[in-house]
Amino acid sequence: MSYNNYPIIAVGASITSISFIRTLRSHGDKRKVLLINGEDRLPYKRTKINKNMVRGFDKDEFKIADEKWYSENNVDLIYDRVIDVDQEVKKIRTRNNVEYSYDKLLISTGAVSVIPQISGVEKKEIHGVQNAHDVERVLEKSGTKDRFLIIGGGVEGIETADQLIRKGKKVILASRMKLPLQKLFPPKISATLKDAMLQKGVEFLSGVSVSSIQHIDGAYKVNLQGQVYQFDVIVACTGAVPNIDLGKKAGLEVEHGIVVDEYMQTSNKDILAAGDVAQHARGVVTGLWHAAEHQGALAAYNILKKPQAHTLPPYRLKTEVFGLYLFSGAYEDVVPGVDTEVEEHHGAITRFLYYMDESLKAAVFVNDQERAKTYQKALMERWNKDKVEQELPLPPAMSFSLFSS
Ligand SMILES: Cc1cc2nc3c(=O)[nH]c(=O)nc-3n(C[C@H](O)[C@H](O)[C@H](O)COP(=O)(O)OP(=O)(O)OC[C@H]3O[C@@H](n4cnc5c(N)ncnc54)[C@H](O)[C@@H]3O)c2cc1C
DSSP states (O other): OOEEEEEEEEESOSHHHHHHHHHHHHTTOOOOEEEEEOSSSSOBOHHHHTTOTTTOOOTTTTBSSOHHHHHHTTEEEEEOOEEEEETTTTEEEETTSOEEEEEEEEEOOOEEEOOOOOBTSOGGGEEOOSSHHHHHHHHHHHHHOOEEEEEOOSHHHHHHHHHHHHTTOEEEEEOSSSSTTTTTSOHHHHHHHHHHHHHTTOEEEOSOOOOBOEEETTEEEEEETTEEEEESEEEEOOOEEEOOHHHHHTTOOBSSSEEOOTTSBOSSTTEEEOGGGEEOGGGOOOOSHHHHHHHHHHHHHHHTTOOOOOOOOOEEEEEEETTEEEEEEESSOOOBTTBEEEEEEETTEEEEEEEETTEEEEEEEESOGGGHHHHHHHHHTTOBHHHHHHHSOSSOOOOOOSSOO
């Protein structure tokens, strides 16, 4: 067994660890980093993979950084998976049976998709969309198969349905929820999305839970709401949970995610955790790209001894599906009756703004894409109602002249 010593090791090569390294380097920290990549390609923008199924993508098309960036930044990027962490002797062990010791360890192992237990099919028959390899498998299937069952009416399910419909496939989307994206949008916007999906040909089955599927002669059958549906491929978009395996093995404090303080410190002083794997105050797990990027930077500030506290910036989600642009941004859950709701419409734009004590707490809208960054700023800076009305009027302020000068 070979053995190596590194001042800093990061497990999981994605936006959290890259942001961590970028922050170290931008503050002049030159310590060598071992970055352990559990996937088969350069770290990439995970957010792109399921949104680009129509045209497909090359292996490293969505890379976050060029290969040379790693060597230029004193990073040893290796392709392997960590299977054990021993916090007593500060060592990790990989699947290739190599041990590495660390002074500081960052666990940024992200999330793993939840593949539901369905009687009649084995889990390996159910596809996910958590990583590029998963999406490539779905794409490969779409080359020869026509009928897809997507389970899950959240963002990934809707985006995957949109892509497969655009590829000319037949799509059944089965969701436990009554309306698509109903956790992120008020019923009116979710209903607009549902109409758009139906118009494009998605068969949307709401309020259903797929618990049993028959597999006969290469095709699948499911009985839902008294009707039998047939399809060739099952894709589960049923959410993801923090990938806490290593946290457990290391004996760290683990609940839903690896528990961290506001400086991304775990229960061990030499181990940090950040990104989708981390659990913050009040049990919050973020699950979004920019949040992971932010936390990677905070983990770096911690070991740079320039600690900056995590303040849970507002989450925001943007997606373009079925001819609609949807935006949802908020600090926390909106509480009906406590938060003031302002609903406005102009042409194809519908928006809901929520205020708490006159300051903007949440903004959700359809089709006001050009001003998405301004809404984001309004949330970050907690604009008051007057400022929102002034800077983000509906209809947009326009000035024009009938006469050209
Ligand atoms: C299909 C899809 C679409 C998304 N779209 C959006 C979007 O539009 N907007 C948005 O804000 N967010 C989106 N997200 C969420 C966003 O991608 C994540 O929040 C973000 O990638 C989290 O970054 P991370 O660095 O914490 O972990 P990840 O990006 O999940 O990376 C973790 C890495 O660790 C590796 N790993 C795990 N265990 C080990 C191990 N033992 N050894 C070595 N490596 C290991 C994994 O293989 C993976 O490469 C999407 C996610 C998915 C799956």
